[in-house]
Amino acid sequence: MKNKRKLIRISTAGSVDSGKSTLIGRFLFDSQKIFEDQYLSVKNICEKKGMDLDFSYFLDGLKAERDQKITIDVAHKFFSTKDNDYVIYDVPGHEQYTKNMISGVFEADISIIIIDVSKGFLEQSKRHFFISNILKKDRIIFCINKMDLLSYKEESFLKLKEEINDFIEKINIKNVVFIPISASKGDMLKNRGNNMSWYKGKTLFEYLESFDESKNENFDIRFPVQFINKDKEGNRLYGGRLDSGKISINDEVLILPSNKKIKVNKIVKDFKEVENAFCGQSISLGFKGDYDIERGDLISSLEDKPFCSKKFRIKICWFSDKELKAGDSFIVKSNCRKTVCTVEKIEFKINFNNFNIEKTKKLIENDVGSVIIKTNDYLLGDFYKKNKKNGSLILIDEKNLKTSALALFEDLVNFSETEIEKKEVPIIWFTGLSGSGKTTMANMLHDFLNKKNIKNKIIDGDLFREAFKNQLGFSERDRELNIRMASFVSKIISENGIIAICSFVSPFRKIREEIKNDNPNFLEVFCDSPLEVCERRDVRGLYKKARAGEIKNFTGISQSYEKPLKPDLVLNTGGESEKKSFVKLIKFLDKFIY
Amino acid sequence: MIKEKLDNLDELESESIYIIREVFACAQNPVFLYSIGKDSSVLLHLAKKAFYPNKIPIPFLHIDTAYKFKEMISFRDKIKKDEFVNLIVEKNFLDKEEMNPLSFGRDICCKNLKTKGLLGAIKKHGFDFAIGGARRDEEKSRSKEKFFSLRTEDGFWDFKNQSPEFGKNYNTLLLKNNTFRVFPLSNWTEINIWQYIQRENIEVVPLYFSQKRKVLIDKGLFLIEDDFFVPKKGEIKDVYCRFRSLGCSPCTAAIESRADTVSAIIKELVESKKSERENRLIDFDSDSSMEDKKKDGYF
Numbered sequence: 075m076k077n078k079r080k081l082i083r084i085s086t087a088g089s090v091d092s093g094k095s096t097l098i099g100r101f102l103f104d105s106q107k108i109f110e111d112q113y114l115s116v117k118n119i120c121e122k123k124g125m126d127l128d129f130s131y132f133l134d135g136l137k138a139e140r141d142q143k144i145t146i147d148v149a150h151k152f153f154s155t156k157d158n159d160y161v162i163y164d165v166p167g168h169e170q171y172t173k174n175m176i177s178g179v180f181e182a183d184i185s186i187i188i189i190d191v192s193k194g195f196l197e198q199s200k201r202h203f204f205i206s207n208i209l210k211k212d213r214i215i216f217c218i219n220k221m222d223l224l225s226y227k228e229e230s231f232l233k234l235k236e237e238i239n240d241f242i243e244k245i246n247i248k249n250v251v252f253i254p255i256s257a258s259k260g261d262m263l264k265n266r267g268n269n270m271s272w273y274k275g276k277t278l279f280e281y282l283e284s285f286d287e288s289k290n291e292n293f294d295i296r297f298p299v300q301f302i303n304k305d306k307e308g309n310r311l312y313g314g315r316l317d318s319g320k321i322s323i324n325d326e327v328l329i330l331p332s333n334k335k336i337k338v339n340k341i342v343k344d345f346k347e348v349e350n351a352f353c354g355q356s357i358s359l360g361f362k363g364d365y366d367i368e369r370g371d372l373i374s375s376l377e378d379k380p381f382c383s384k385k386f387r388i389k390i391c392w393f394s395d396k397e398l399k400a401g402d403s404f405i406v407k408s409n410c411r412k413t414v415c416t417v418e419k420i421e422f423k424i425n426f427n428n429f430n431i432e433k434t435k436k437l438i439e440n441d442v443g444s445v446i447i448k449t450n451d452y453l454l455g456d457f458y459k460k461n462k463k464n465g466s467l468i469l470i471d472e473k474n475l476k477t478s479a480l481a482l483f484e485d486l487v488n489f490s491e492t493e494i495e496k497k498e499v500p501i502i503w504f505t506g507l508s509g510s511g512k513t514t515m516a517n518m519l520h521d522f523l524n525k526k527n528i529k530n531k532i533i534d535g536d537l538f539r540e541a542f543k544n545q546l547g548f549s550e551r552d553r554e555l556n557i558r559m560a561s562f563v564s565k566i567i568s569e570n571g572i573i574a575i576c577s578f579v580s581p582f583r584k585i586r587e588e589i590k591n592d593n594p595n596f597l598e599v600f601c602d603s604p605l606e607v608c609e610r611r612d613v614r615g616l617y618k619k620a621r622a623g624e625i626k627n628f629t630g631i632s633q634s635y636e637k638p639l640k641p642d643l644v645l646n647t648g649g650e651s652e653k654k655s656f657v658k659l660i661k662f663l664d665k666f667i668y
Numbered sequence: 669m670i671k672e673k674l675d676n677l678d679e680l681e682s683e684s685i686y687i688i689r690e691v692f693a694c695a696q697n698p699v700f701l702y703s704i705g706k707d708s709s710v711l712l713h714l715a716k717k718a719f720y721p722n723k724i725p726i727p728f729l730h731i732d733t734a735y736k737f738k739e740m741i742s743f744r745d746k747i748k749k750d751e752f753v754n755l756i757v758e759k760n761f762l763d764k765e766e767m768n769p770l771s772f773g774r775d776i777c778c779k780n781l782k783t784k785g786l787l788g789a790i791k792k793h794g795f796d797f798a799i800g801g802a803r804r805d806e807e808k809s810r811s812k813e814k815f816f817s818l819r820t821e822d823g824f825w826d827f828k829n830q831s832p833e834f835g836k837n838y839n840t841l842l843l844k845n846n847t848f849r850v851f852p853l854s855n856w857t858e859i860n861i862w863q864y865i866q867r868e869n870i871e872v873v874p875l876y877f878s879q880k881r882k883v884l885i886d887k888g889l890f891l892i893e894d895d896f897f898v899p900k901k902g903e904i905k906d907v908y909c910r911f912r913s914l915g916c917s918p919c920t921a922a923i924e925s926r927a928d929t930v931s932a933i934i935k936e937l938v939e940s941k942k943s944e945r946e947n948r949l950i951d952f953d954s955d956s957s958m959e960d961k962k963k964d965g966y967f
Contacts, residue, residue: 146827147812150811177833181834300686301689303722355678356681356686356689410693475839
């Protein structure tokens with residue numbers, strides 16, 4: 075049986091002067107898609123401007139693009155071979171137009187990255203690769219171009235190949251295809267040419283023509299309901315496109331989110347009823363029985379269901395010139411569903427120079443990162459890795475209604491997990507002499523937070539020592555150990571959304587600095603009360619005992635207290651009223667506690 | 669066998685139907701723009717499939733400039749009788765002396781008759797989504813089009829500000845007074861259109877097929893005799909010719925051809941070295957004719 079003619083979509087990306095236009099010009103010329111009248115009109119323009127024939131004139135469709143000699147938006151070009159039809163999504167290389175690059179690569183089946191062999195792996199190409207890798211995985215071809223300018227030497231090809239491989243191995247990518255080509259001379263495109271007999275792999279055309287999408291095909295039934303129609307008898311028909319799988323009359327399927335089992339009793343395709351429908355076809359389905367099914371509901375196979383959730387970790391490509399921050403909200407569209415989402419947390423972004431992950435609290439235009447969102451209504455779909463057709467969503471700005479981001483479903487997020495995670499709560503650490511008012515302040519704060527229903531926990535130095543059965547003394551070493559354990563416990567508590575209120579004499583600056591550096595949410599509050607005042611108060615008679623020599627290493631008497639140099643807050647607990655200190659404390663904490 | 673592979677036409681067809689249905693699901697008051705040409709014939713066929721077994725729930729709109737070929741108008745009137753189709757005709761007639769391409773120039777004539785007529789009709793009916801049969805392979809500025817292309821209140825196309833598109837999740841949201849132009853046939857080529865016309869047995873205006881016609885040869889272009897045709901000096905001859913694309917009669921020339929069947933046309937196109945709009949005089953006025961027209965609101 076003769077193979078069916080396929081429609082193959084390819085994207086082409088290259089940095090400035092990589093020879094991308096020449097390569098596409100070749101595709102079109104070789105398949106006779108540049109016509110005489112177009113050719114003459116371009117030749118005419120180029121001659122008028124005193125230039126050689128410039129292929130970009132065939133490709134960049136808009137005046138502004140031709141004038142600046144850059145690609146701004148995706149240009150769609152078409153050619154065909156004996157066996158297949160091709161659409162080229164010719165994408166821009168400039169970072170400024172990343173959104174259009176991503177759009178073209180997203181639509182394509184195969185991503186071609188064109189690199190000038192003499193220029194190396196430039197940042198623009200790294201960006202192209204990284205985006206292609208997220209979206210296309212194993213369908214990336216590096217065309218190492220301008221081989222003719224380096225006398226077609228194998229060494230120069232291998233050197234660049236190695237440079238790229240070294241780089242991408244860092245993110246665990248292997249088996250990327252490299253083809254040495256000369257776009258201007260035509261080597262290794264349609265024909266092998268006579269100049270690179272050392273290269274034994276496929277030519278670019280051989281790769282394209284042997285493309286087989288079925289390798290990665292997913293067989294689960296996925297049919298998002300697009301609109302509701304009626305048949306001649308008035309029964310409801312549900313229109314949509316079968317994203318994956320095969321559906322047949324009498325199949326038992328699941329309707330989501332209602333999770334009911336139903337039976338297919340009608341499949342309409344073209345102008346007739348059919349027995350089966352296949353992946354990719356736009357059809358209408360009818361079901362046995364009366365069910366309430368709406369646009370955006372999803373028909374699925376009984377096994378291997380899609381997810382149905384309101385909270386996701388998404389990989390996001392951010393396009394808007396506004397910054398993306400936690401708390402921002404957007405309109406979401408995914409699989410015929412529209413709802414509103416709120417960004418709960420920005421987890422990290424990618425650095426395109428080294429592919430490292432960087433923690434961040436905001437994304438700026440053209441960043442790619444990981445974000446957690448919560449939606450008002452359920453979204454139905456699959457993780458992009460599992461089913462590309464069903465695994466993406468777009469975020470739309472609520473005010474100007476522009477598409478602000480493309481995102482891919484990565485993971486579901488447990489509700490309780492992030493509800494706590496999203497609150498980065500402080501550790502409030504009171505330091506000062508014994509009797510300086512630390513415990514008083516801590517208790518007042520504790521009561522205040524309880525009244526506001528804010529979770530908190532007091533970790534008191536004395537209680538802490540008791541808990542450890544007084545195994546620790548007051549020597550420098552024991553004090554250090556005690557503080558370290560207190561810091562460890564308070565960190566765990568605060569990471570779980572509970573404010574840790576710690577009151578510890580903690581006399582040593584070095585160790586306080588150390589735990590401060592260890593924890594970004596650490597707030598050092600210095601209860602600054604002179605020794606005389608504390609000693610006069612002597613609530614528990616400790617100073618008396620220390621003076622009598624009954625307690626050794628007592629801070630202020632027999633051991634020094636090292637005042638903080640840059641505390642987050644100083645409370646004058648020796649000179650002012652408790653109330654005044656407390657008001658000052660609450661005012662200060664206002665921006666840290668929600 | 670668990671799957672059946674879609675061929676190139678199946679895939680284009682399914683993509684177009686998906687977009688037509690998406691418009692129906694998301695628009696308040698959508699319309700198809702009907703130009704009577706082959707692309708419109710394909711679009712209409714796809715719309716029938718999209719909503720079968722029902723009538724097409726979106727009306728078709730034809731802007732009549734009074735300069736269309738007679739055979740186009742009679743073809744349109746036949747379509748009007750199709751029970752699956754609701755076809756609205758908006759006439760944008762001006763006196764021949766008041767507006768014609770010969771004395772005012774093609775650009776001005778186009779702007780006044782086509783563009784103004786279209787924008788006026790869209791405003792009059794309050795259409796928010798206008799679906800057209802334009803394809804990306806027709807002309808270089810069209811290669812930049814999105815499936816859902818945003819227009820401001822006065823029809824302006826701001827190509828630098830287009831929302832990028834990602835597969836099936838189209839952004840179909842509109843601010844007040846903005847409208848969408850939607851192009852379900854974006855990824856079809858001229859040959860795909862004819863292959864599909866052949867496969868689906870779709871009827872098109874007979875002007876597409878070769879026959880012996882009386883033509884005026886003007887600077888190498890074949891202009892055929894028509895009611896509106898004002899003969900100028902030139903050689904008049906009988907030649908076998910056909911039209912590769914159709915527009916207003918004074919501005920659309922025929923090409924010399926013997927292709928009198930769909931398969932002969934496909935064969936001719938495969939071998940052709942000329943572009944589809946070679947016979948459209950309006951495209952050759954400057955380096956960016958079509959782009960400028962599109963910015964003004966031309967389809």
